[in-house]
Amino acid sequence: MFDCTSSERECLPVIIIGAGISGLLLAQELRKTNTPFRVFERDKDFLTRGAGWGLTLHWSLPALRELLPTDLHAQLRDTYVDRAAVERGETSTFPFFDLSTGERKGASPKLSEEARIRVTRERFRKLLATGIDIEWGKVFKESHDTSESVAAVFEDGSTHQGRLIVGCDGGHSRVRRALLHQRYNNHPIPxxxxxxxxxxxxxxxxxxxxxxxxxxxxxxxxxxxxxxxxxxxxxxxxxxxxxxxxxxxxxxxxxxxxxxxxxxxxxxxxxxxxxxxxxxxxxxxxxxxxxxxxxxxxxxxxxxxxxSDFPPSAGVDAAGRVLLVGDACHAMSMYRGEGANHAIVDVLELKERVLPHLHRDKTLTAAVRKFEEGVIERTRPAVLASRKACLDAHDWHNLTPDSPLLTRRQMHLKFDG
Structure with a gap:
């Protein structure tokens, strides 16, 4: 039912589920290389969920610069929460206080614009959507995988074939639910x-x-x-x-x-x-x-x-041509501010490890599995560190300078919870 001919397979798109940061950044990468893709988003428009969060981007900035098209990178400052302050040379130290006494208990070093920026998710997302045709109001239901293609089925009854399905649909991912069956639930944090x-x-x-x-x-x-x-x-x-x-x-x-x-x-x-x-x-x-x-x-x-959070588990194999990126793969609490950074690096690793195999049926599944293993190795410690930071944030008398709430943000952590 979902098979297609060899010539048709060459034109099959990468199906991106979710028009968040990782989904749109992947779309921009595919757009740069003229690789067919389609972006499906369950929301009705950009305003469905409100303005969203402020985001701190730091160790992911080299990856972001590599992925962003040149014209969009030139507009990155337009997404800053306060462009004028940055141009005046103002920087944040993310100070931490005892709210009961007003005493400052800690802060991070000042970093230049090249090393750390603060953006609004809304403006950043709209920048990444430049030139991207988003198909709104499409709620993912399930997928059907073959050795040569994959089909995404939506709740409206429509079916769309592709070379690959990339689940970028957030912390309560429907793609994760369909992919992992009984192991998809988030871990509740009290x-x-x-x-x-x-x-x-x-x-x-x-x-x-x-x-x-x-x-x-x-x-x-x-x-x-x-x-x-x-x-x-x-x-x-x-x-x-x-x-x-x-x-x-x-x-x-x-x-x-x-x-x-x-x-x-x-x-x-x-x-x-x-x-x-x-x-x-x-x-x-x-x-x-x-x-x-x-x-x-x-x-x-x-x-x-x-x-809640979702620490990805080692040994969870990809379902052939379906994989998870960003919060869909490794939802983490916001108490270390690293979720968006990992999502951006996910896309760079997808570019390097999977996309070169997109039209190689014999090696694509192995490439997806290798990509997943790398993402799990990098992000599981980050999810658990963010969980510990969350719990420490509400336990003053056991909070120490070594807590993940206060320690340096970095891409690779040695943290097993």
Missing amino acids: VRLLGFTLAVKAEQAGPIRALDPFFLQGTASVSNVFMYISLLEAPQTPDCNSAYVYQVCISWNTTKPPCDIPARSNSASAQQERIAIIREVSKQWAEPFKTFVQLIPDTTNVQQLDI
């Missing part, structure tokens, strides 16, 4: 996060910007509640009246909650409950954290997230 965006005037942002122009984090020694404040957008001219837009996230270990846990619904009452929790928790903090977080308006949309 941490709940409340996140929201906050637009403030320059004078309100001033005390936070004095601590760091881009990002800061901390744990309250009294309650073990963790918080980070991440700049998403800043005025780009001195006389601009635009607001500073921040992402604020507050989280705690659910086995020792600081207050009543809000319901999972997004009803108006649940939203008010979440806002009340944020205000109650933050009123115990030192300045400037207390006053800043207390600025949260009554109409704020607060998102709730129960943290």
